[in-house]
Amino acid sequence: MIDGGASESAYRILMGVLESRTGQTLSPNRIWRIEMSLKPVMQRHGVADLDALVAALVTSTNRQLLDDTVDAMLNNETYFYREHSVFDDIAATALEKLREINAQRRSLTIWHCGVSTGQEAYSMAMLLAEQESKWAGWQVQIIGTDVSYHAISRARVGLYSQFEIQRGLPIQRMVRWFDQTEGGWLAKADLRRRVEFSVQNMLTDRPPLARPADLIFCRNLLLYFSPAMRHKAFARLRVAAAPQSFLVLGAGETVLGQTDQFVASPRLRGLYEPAEQQLRRPVAA
Numbered sequence: 246m247i248d249g250g251a252s253e254s255a256y257r258i259l260m261g262v263l264e265s266r267t268g269q270t271l272s273p274n275r276i277w278r279i280e281m282s283l284k285p286v287m288q289r290h291g292v293a294d295l296d297a298l299v300a301a302l303v304t305s306t307n308r309q310l311l312d313d314t315v316d317a318m319l320n321n322e323t324y325f326y327r328e329h330s331v332f333d334d335i336a337a338t339a340l341e342k343l344r345e346i347n348a349q350r351r352s353l354t355i356w357h358c359g360v361s362t363g364q365e366a367y368s369m370a371m372l373l374a375e376q377e378s379k380w381a382g383w384q385v386q387i388i389g390t391d392v393s394y395h396a397i398s399r400a401r402v403g404l405y406s407q408f409e410i411q412r413g414l415p416i417q418r419m420v421r422w423f424d425q426t427e428g429g430w431l432a433k434a435d436l437r438r439r440v441e442f443s444v445q446n447m448l449t450d451r452p453p454l455a456r457p458a459d460l461i462f463c464r465n466l467l468l469y470f471s472p473a474m475r476h477k478a479f480a481r482l483r484v485a486a487a488p489q490s491f492l493v494l495g496a497g498e499t500v501l502g503q504t505d506q507f508v509a510s511p512r513l514r515g516l517y518e519p520a521e522q523q524l525r526r527p528v529a530a
């Protein structure tokens with residue numbers, strides 16, 4: 246028995262379902278929270294406890310129950326301009342470099358893989374919109390994908406609570422890009438139209454990109470994969486990446502010892518580049 250009285254096999258099955266559907270493994274501190282996370286799902290579907298939930302998952306073909314269960318076990322933690330200096334560095338270096346690289350075709354494709362409820366993609370969209378003169382005449386595509394349909398539905402709506410909006414978003418941006426409504430802070434249409442969101446499992450689905458991605462954010466997602474899944478994930482990111490592109494990982498993540506698909510950028514601190522095709526020219530000061 247673990248914690249709330251459910252059988253160990255119930256926990257094992259739930260963890261197996263999560264891993265097979267998303268690649269995610271649960272760290273020990275999150276296993277203890279499974280029951281709490283799944284309570285609203287059990288209530289919504291009229292299931293008495295974890296054992297009954299597992300029995301229903303195993304014996305029924307209720308797709309909604311399966312989706313809701315997996316969704317509730319995912320860690321969707323995110324906020325605007327998470328690790329703020331990463332965005333400052335990208336604005337100062339990677340975007341400048343990509344302007345040089347893509348100067349002829351004048352297109353920029355950014356993929357936020359594991360975007361959760363959208364804050365990371367909206368952060369980039371605001372940043373680029375505020376550099377309007379630099380990107381005039383460019384085709385800019387910002388795509389946010391996540392395996393969680395609940396997170397993606399929220400991202401598409403673009404409605405954030407007072408707590409969420411204050412986390413990382415300076416007041417000027419809050420007022421410029423969001424309207425205060427009864428339900429919370431709603432992203433203005435001009436911001437929402439700059440980002441496309443879709444439900445995708447990055448381990449199995451092809452990202453909906455019009456072109457190979459110039460800049461890929463894959464932050465705070467890979468750390469919950471097993472080494473084998475992580476290896477596979479890097480291979481998927483590599484396929485989606487333009488030959489001269491940058492990959493952004495979370496603060497606690499690295500490619501070192503994980504993959505040979507990407508290498509630390511020798512020029513741009515904290516970023517990664519596809520292996521073999523490292524950018525040849527140094528970034529102008």
Ligand SMILES: C[S@@+](CC[C@H](N)C(=O)[O-])C[C@H]1O[C@@H](n2cnc3c(N)ncnc32)[C@H](O)[C@@H]1O
Nearest residue numbers: 267319323359361391392393446447464465466
């Ligand atoms: C902790 S959040 C990070 C959000 C954002 N990237 C950030 O750093 O603020 C991790 C997200 O990855 C998503 N995720 C987990 N496994 C995934 C998979 N196989 N494919 C796509 N998204 C996945 C989760 O649903 C979750 O929303």
